[in-house]
Amino acid sequence: MKTVTPEDQLRETLAKPMFNTVLKAWVGDGTTDYEVYLRTAELLSLQTTLDRLTDPDELMFQIVHQAQEVWLKLLSHELAGVVGEVDRDALWETSARLDRAIRIAECLEREIGVLETMTPDTYQIIRRSLGNGSGQQSPGYNGVLAAAEQVAAALDRLLDRRGVPVAAVYSTEVAQPDLKRVCELLVDLDERFQGWLVAHFMLVRRTIGVGHGVNALDGVPTRVLTGRMTQPLFRTLWQVRNELTESWRRDGGYAPGAARESR
Structure with a gap:
């Protein structure tokens, strides 16, 4: 008994x-x-029952991934709202919504830390029951990518309406602080999203490794994640940083320790 x-x-x-x-x-x-x-x-019935878990940690593994899908769904929803607000030139509302989207992305990254409490040997047990599943199949992840493309297109339309190229947004000669603020919030969101991908890469690295010959369940080598985690959602806003630096000149500055004029 x-x-x-x-x-x-x-x-x-x-x-x-x-x-x-x-x-x-x-x-x-x-x-x-x-x-x-x-x-x-x-x-609460969407998880495997306790008596059928392959390992006690499988419940944690399943719940965290389900929660990530729900957060990603919400992030895509908010990005769709950004498209509408940008197209209506409602940039105050856009900035508020992007602030929310940034916090959602931060939640995604923090949740990865829960999965890091699972040891490699435990995951090897759970992994046997996952079929060929991988993060590339995530509807939430792919939804965010699709939504971000539309946000980028909406930003391009906004710049066209204003008659301002991206580089000019960061020019002291073109004062459009509302536009600059939206661009910087998009960069903030992009940075958090990439941070989530970096956290996911580190999770993969500590659970199954990223060496040669190590493949995800879908057959894709885990080492390709190093490229994915640095791919931005809004490429133009990152490229403009390169352009500003490439065109930078020392003229107008002060030598270290030199006297400076009051402004």
């Missing part, structure tokens, strides 16, 4: 409705307004 441990008892308790002492009501059966609105019964 199997001995029932306190852990077993706790897990059994957590699987049942629980009495909330503040509300003086039972919660967890899917009938409260909170549960109905968020569809918690359906949401």
